[in-house]
Amino acid sequence: MPGILTPGRVRFALALALVLLLEALCRFGIINRFAMIPPSEILWDLGGILVGGTMWPAIAKTLTNVAIACVSAIVTGVILGTLIHRWRGLRETLDPLFAAYYAIPVYAFYPLFIVIFGLGDVPQVLIGFMLGLVAVIVNTLNGLDRVPRALAKTARIHRLGPVATALHIALPFAAPYIFTGVKLAVAYSFIGVIGAELIMSRTGLGYEIGFAYNNFDNAVMYPLIVLVLAIAGSVNTVFFVWEKKMLARRRR
Amino acid sequence: MSALRAAILIAAIMAAWQLLFWWAGETALTSPHETIVYTLQLLASPAFYPHLAETGQAFVVALGIAISCGILIGFSLGLYRFAAEVGEPVLVALYSIPKITLYPIVLLAFGIGMPAKIAFGAIHGIVPVAIFALSAVRNLNPVYAKAARVMRMPAAQIASHVLLPAAVPEIFTGIRIGFSLTLIGTLLGEMFASQRGLGYLLIQAIGLHNVRVIMALTLLLVVIAVSASALLLAVDRRLRGTAAGV
Numbered sequence: 001m002p003g004i005l006t007p008g009r010v011r012f013a014l015a016l017a018l019v020l021l022l023e024a025l026c027r028f029g030i031i032n033r034f035a036m037i038p039p040s041e042i043l044w045d046l047g048g049i050l051v052g053g054t055m056w057p058a059i060a061k062t063l064t065n066v067a068i069a070c071v072s073a074i075v076t077g078v079i080l081g082t083l084i085h086r087w088r089g090l091r092e093t094l095d096p097l098f099a100a101y102y103a104i105p106v107y108a109f110y111p112l113f114i115v116i117f118g119l120g121d122v123p124q125v126l127i128g129f130m131l132g133l134v135a136v137i138v139n140t141l142n143g144l145d146r147v148p149r150a151l152a153k154t155a156r157i158h159r160l161g162p163v164a165t166a167l168h169i170a171l172p173f174a175a176p177y178i179f180t181g182v183k184l185a186v187a188y189s190f191i192g193v194i195g196a197e198l199i200m201s202r203t204g205l206g207y208e209i210g211f212a213y214n215n216f217d218n219a220v221m222y223p224l225i226v227l228v229l230a231i232a233g234s235v236n237t238v239f240f241v242w243e244k245k246m247l248a249r250r251r252r
Numbered sequence: 253m254s255a256l257r258a259a260i261l262i263a264a265i266m267a268a269w270q271l272l273f274w275w276a277g278e279t280a281l282t283s284p285h286e287t288i289v290y291t292l293q294l295l296a297s298p299a300f301y302p303h304l305a306e307t308g309q310a311f312v313v314a315l316g317i318a319i320s321c322g323i324l325i326g327f328s329l330g331l332y333r334f335a336a337e338v339g340e341p342v343l344v345a346l347y348s349i350p351k352i353t354l355y356p357i358v359l360l361a362f363g364i365g366m367p368a369k370i371a372f373g374a375i376h377g378i379v380p381v382a383i384f385a386l387s388a389v390r391n392l393n394p395v396y397a398k399a400a401r402v403m404r405m406p407a408a409q410i411a412s413h414v415l416l417p418a419a420v421p422e423i424f425t426g427i428r429i430g431f432s433l434t435l436i437g438t439l440l441g442e443m444f445a446s447q448r449g450l451g452y453l454l455i456q457a458i459g460l461h462n463v464r465v466i467m468a469l470t471l472l473l474v475v476i477a478v479s480a481s482a483l484l485l486a487v488d489r490r491l492r493g494t495a496a497g498v
Contacts, residue, residue, distance in 0.1 A: 007337040014338070035360045093257045096482070103432035103481035105439050108470045111458040115466075116280045187348035195352040199443060200458060206353065213356040221356055228353045236348040240341075 037218050046223035055208065055224070062193060062204040063231075065121055069128030070189035074182055076129075077136025081178075082166050084137065085144045101134045110196055124201060128192030132185030139181030143174025176247060183239045190232045282467045291468040307449040310366060311438045314373030318434050319427055322378045326385025326426075327411070336390055343386065347379045352440060359445050369441035369449070376437025377430035384426025388419035421491040428484040435477060 019039050025031045026038035037045075049055050084091050106127055113123035147170050155165040171178070197206025205228055212221035266284050273283045282290070294300045329339040355372060362368040396418055400410045442451025450469060457465035 005334075007334065007341075010334075010338045011342065036357070093261050096254075096258060097261060099485055100478040100481040102429070103435070103477040104474050105436045105477060107436065107440065107443075108454065108473050111454065111466045112281060112470065114458070115461070115463060116276050190348075191350040191352065194350045195440070198352055198355070199455070209353055209356065213359075225353050225357070229349050232349045233345055236345065240344070 034216070034218070037222055041219075042222045042226055045219050046226060049220065049223055049227075055205075058203055058205050058208050059227075061121075062197065062206065065125050065193045065204065066128060066189045069125045069193055070132060070185055072125075073129045073132030073185045073189060074136055077133050077181060077185065078140050078171070078178060080133075081137040081140025082144065082171065085141055086162070091141070098134055098138050106130050106192065107195060107199060110199055114200065119200070119202060124193050124196040124204070127196040128189035131188035131192040135184035135188060136178070136181035139184070140174065140178050143177030144170055146177065147173050176243075176250065179243050179246065183236070183243060186239055187232070187236055190235070194228060194232075278463075280463070282464055286464075287467045287471050290464050291471050294465075294468050294472070303449050303453055306366075306446075307438065307442060307451065310369040310442070310449065311373060311435060314370045314438050315377060315431060315434045317370065317374040318377030318381055318430050321374070322381025322426065322430060323385045323423060325378070325382040326423075327389055327415075329382075330386040330389030331411075331415075333390075336386060340383075340386060343379055343383050347383060351375055351437070355440070355444050358441070362445075364445050364447070368445040369438055372441030372445070373434045373438035376440075377434030380433060381423075381426045381430040384429070385419070385423050388422035388426075389415060391422070392418050421488070424484075424488055424491050428481070428488055431484060432477065432481060439473070 022031075022036075023038050023040060026033070026036060084094060109130070110123060110127055113126050117123050117126070151169050151173060152165070155169050160168065194204070194206040197204040198210050201207045205224060209221055209224045209228070212218075212224065269284050273281055325339075329335045354375070358368055358371050358375070362371050392415060396414050397410060400414045405413070439449075439451040439454070442449040443455040446452045450473065453465065454469050456462075457469065
């Protein structure tokens with residue numbers, strides 16, 4: 001029994017059943033064509049869009065902005081996290097801010113960024129960066145808290161400076177915890193950049209989805225939504241699997 | 253001591269804001285003093301009140317749906333090991349996709365207005381509540397359920413009288429996170445799918461480049477969100493404290 005019914009297969013079968021149900025509902029006209037087109041047509045149209053090549057600039061723009069937002073959030077977050085960890089007073093002052101941070105609707109700052117930086121790429125990247133940053137800082141702090149005292153003492157015996165200690169001992173030890181922050185930063189930069197593009201922008205996948213929606217162009221809108229979900233989903237899954245492998249290696 | 257630290261933090265944020273104002277100028281943002289005065293004026297004006305009430309109403313309904321459905325989903329998956337193994341990766345994937353891209357589908361399904369806003373808020377909040385409820389049920393000490401079964405409690409009663417109370421602290425953490433996400437979702441819904449509410453005022457102010465309104469609304473939202481989150485965090489710590497003390 002457990003040979004056939006693995007969780008992965010059941011998940012796949014459920015997803016397939018859902019898609020087939022949607023297909024049937026659309027084909028038999030229970031879901032109106034103006035509301036949704038059948039999944040098979042969505043895939044077919046998506047293929048057409050990708051082969052046609054008109055969307056590649058938008059795809060490249062969005063992915064570049066997501067990558068910039070994500071990488072800068074991770075680098076800045078690890079550096080800030082390491083610095084904040086050294087100063088107790090600063091950390092205790094900032095802790096309430098970190099705790100309340102994700103309750104703040106970051107998109108509310110988007111208009112402000114547009115006014116300050118203009119309607120280019122900067123406001124979108126900044127939103128993605130702001131969403132990811134604090135997740136990385138908090139998880140870096142969490143990891144550094146768990147560095148055993150023996151390791152810190154060893155570093156002192158070897159007369160490592162604060163930078164060398166952080167780079168060679170503390171951060172490598174904290175890596176699995178920091179990775180949780182990295183995973184969140186990846187997901188949040190997608191959410192931030194694409195959300196900002198939808199609210200107001202001139203290029204990118206989010207913009208194209210909004211544009212197609214406003215023109216009732218379901219043959220473009222649904223394929224693009226599926227594309228965004230597929231890209232974000234597979235990138236997140238890659239990080240999820242990578243983390244599992246890393247943790248498995250550590251446990252050995 | 254913590255009050256002093258909070259005061260230092262707020263003072264630092266105000267100072268940074270004032271510096272940014274001097275640097276970026278009046279076309280970009282308003283000064284802290286001016287923003288606070290204008291926010292108070294907005295709150296006193298009768299034309300503003302219906303928007304606040306509309307957002308509040310949509311948010312409360314959305315949060316109710318997110319919490320009840322989230323707990324239901326989390327519980328029904330968490331009670332069965334296999335269901336949890338099948339369902340958890342799906343929930344995690346749903347948590348990390350940009351749900352904002354689904355707004356055209358929500359609008360096509362619900363039309364413009366209250367139901368679309370509520371649906372948009374609820375789909376943002378439901379996933380974290382479900383994830384935390386699932387892990388809460390799965391991490392319960394098996395002795396509780398065994399003891400209840402030995403005393404021949406009916407299954408429904410075990411769920412409501414034993415498992416739910418034991419899982420409350422962790423579920424509450426999920427509710428705290430779901431609270432913030434539902435608020436964001438409701439506001440986003442209003443930005444696209446509404447003629448009323450704070451989100452609508454915000455998107456309208458962006459279009460008109462009305463910096464005073466943008467700043468005042470941002471301040472108002474941040475104050476509401478941060479104070480609600482601080483309150484929930486305090487309850488959260490208290491619940492966890494009592495659970496650990498037992």
